Amino acid sequence: MKKISSLLLVSIFAGAITLGAYKLFIEKPNYALVTEANQPTTFNTSYTPTSAKGAGINEVDFTIAAEKTVNAVVHVKNVAVSSGPTSLMDFFYGSGGSQRAQVGTGSGVIITPDGYIVTNNHVVAKASQLQITLNNNKTYEAELVGADPTTDVALLKIDAEESLPYLAFGDSDNTKIGEWVLAVGNPFNLTSTVTAGIVSAKARNLGRNQSFIQTDAAVNPGNSGGALVNTNGDLVGINTAISSQTGSYVGYSFAIPSNIAKKIVEDIMEYGNVRKGVLGISSVQPNSSYALENGLSEVDGVYVNKIEEDSGADDADLKEGDVIKMVDNIRVRKFPDLTGYISSKRPGDKIQVKVDRGGEEIIAYVTLKEVQTIQLPMIGLTVKDVSKEDQKKFKIKEGVKITDVPERLKGYGLEGKILIGLDDEKIEDKEDAKNLFSQISRYGTTSLTILNEDGERERIIFQ
Template sequence: MMGVVLVAGALQHARVHAQAAGFPDFTTIVEKAEPAVVNIRTTAKVSARSGPQGQDPYEMFRHFFGPDFQPPGGRQGPQQNPRNNKPRAEPEERSVPRGVGSGFFISEDGYLLTNHHVVEGATDIFVTLTDSREFKAKVIGSDKRTDVALLKVEAKGMAFLPIGSAKLLKKGQWVMAIGSPFGLESTVTSGIVSALGRETGDYLPFIQTDVAVNPGNSGGPLLNLKGEVVGINAQIVSRSGGFMGISLAIPIEEAMSVVDQLRASGSVVRGRIGVQIGEVSKDVAQAIGLPKAEGALVGGVEPDAPADKAGVLPGDVITKFGDKPITRWSDLPRLVGETKPGTTSTLEVWRKGKPLTLKVTVAELKADKTAAVEPTPPKVVETVTTVLGMEIVPVKEDVQKKLRIKGGVQVTAVQAPASTAGVAEGDIILAVNDTDITSPTQFVKVVAGLDQARPVGLMVRTGEQTRWVAVRTEK
């Protein structure tokens, strides 16, 4: 008994000391938020021919951690018993556990949010509250692009979480997560905001924190010190298969931007303009005279797409969509995606050293498209010119016609400094800084007249993709 008293006293002392040192006390937030957070359990129907265990219940964890995730104990998921692997005469379907996750209510009438990957492929979805009540949920709508799903349970008077703003977050601020890691319901962890606008190639500006997040936390809320939802926990970055201090959350604004559409129609309609884009580096910005290394560098324009009709060209840098500046390249697809198809907007582009304003009518995004680029080095017998470490020749007329370009020079061999900048054999150089290239001789003259202390901007065509690279000539 004395031991218990001593431990209790030590805990109380630690709490008082933490508060005196300026550390937050999360108890009040947890008491208010916890009833609105749920554990999500999913099942899927599989054929008995799938094996004695059906589908791998750790499939969702591998989405979260990556394909190399190993479940506790090093198990590899369901395995066929070599002594009893004969299929049944009559194939049967049965429900098997598929995975676990988290979610949270956003209204008192039973609407809740979670991740798309938590419920993807599920036949039945069950949510369990902190008071042990369990409800069967239905998917109102799910959006793979934002990894957000809207669910509904038939109940009233549910506790729900207030919606905050990820835009108000700052690095170093305290945040907390509530979820069900590995099925351990109502687990609370905390940490600080490590970075904002973290890009992972998903077109989402993730919130990076050091809050401990594990499989099962997916879909749970990231809360600020007011108890408001600022994000939805979605991913971690790990090399070991376990939490390593980097977790990523979807900003709540991104999630709420699709909720109304999901509630109304079960799907999300997005806009598109038909461009392939990339980042603008500092060297490229300096080479092409762009005041700041911002915007979206156009690598390709889809024929007859809205951008093509508006006059956007490969090599342009889109700096503004409507009245909103493009700071990061990933801002553009997000802003365009949020625009209703049929809307006419303005595009501000940087071309040949000056800004240009174009008008574009946004179309509907049907599906993501990925361009296959397979450049083939040409076989040439023309006189070869060497400049910036590249051996170049004129571009043949049939190649120009096929690629819908005029002029340019083709690279037949390359070494430093051009190779260091990313130029490869088979590439076509279309422009140097703001000057279009028509021949190898002109290319040499243009380069010779440049300030050698500044990087040389080359507009490079690789297959169907166009990009800018910056070649440094100074030694």
């Protein structure tokens, strides 16, 4: 027993000597020296648990949305008949040539089980025949119910024997930047194509004061009129355009928000035309020389540069210089935010407008009115029919009042004057003015006859 105890003590003593020798002579010290002059870089990290499946796309299931959508998206075939010379003999001797069928294709979305289909106006424009092919390869002739070129929305109708799969409009105001979406359509005649992306931006203006949803879901020629849906399969947009120098997709695509498309469709179905309500204000382009000179280029909101008389904004006592910050529950940072929301409303609708007036928050309730002004082609003047007060003041019965002018004409002092003639033609009302201005040649001279506030006639010549 004593022998075993002695061996155990010797083993323990030998192990201690070995460990001490390693620590003292072999192991190298590993020190981190931190001084006040050279502080280590600090990173703030999130402590949110990481999914076992990974982050981002792996956690999203697109299959349900795709299954809901593909059968409600159709192929649209537009057959247009054109005529013209088909040979040099026809061109030089004017024999008239022959008629030719031109075929265009696009997509559409079934929105009711009885066969109403929404698409883009440019997909069906000038069509002599419209043909719809469903995902099950059944083909129908379609009727154009109505269209709005301004918003590029058109409504078609087919008569099917059975109830059709359809998509319900979602609320595009609730879409969020970074949210996953699917684009469904028929690019290059490839039926039922589904691509995925995210909402890249909202209220994107492409130069027409419209408000588009921007996505990075792949959209190509043929996708126009197709569906943009969220992961629940709700229709949040109608795919319309791409940003490209080649004609093919390069990373950006744009869709009409579903709230605007829904309103246009409902107007066509109920009234036969589109009823557009307006707030009655004009703003300034943030990058214009006027905005830069007056410190308006960095305004967070919509700066009210002018109030149209007899408009809803005028009735609600909005003021020039107000900055619109919100409409109802929609945050307004730029003009397309405002126009996009107003485009989903009708004349007679009442909205809440929150403005910043010299640092004071003002809330006004504005009843939208019918569009009272039009922008004349070529020159770009904005005019309205003369009121009874104008007739009395200027001692006239006909003519149109100039309410706004483009930036390049600001120095002519035209605002508030009465336009009564174009060249040798008399102008009676705004529709008359629109027709006459659309006939202006780009290469000749044009003279405008105007009455000033003293009732004196002025003539302005444009070249």
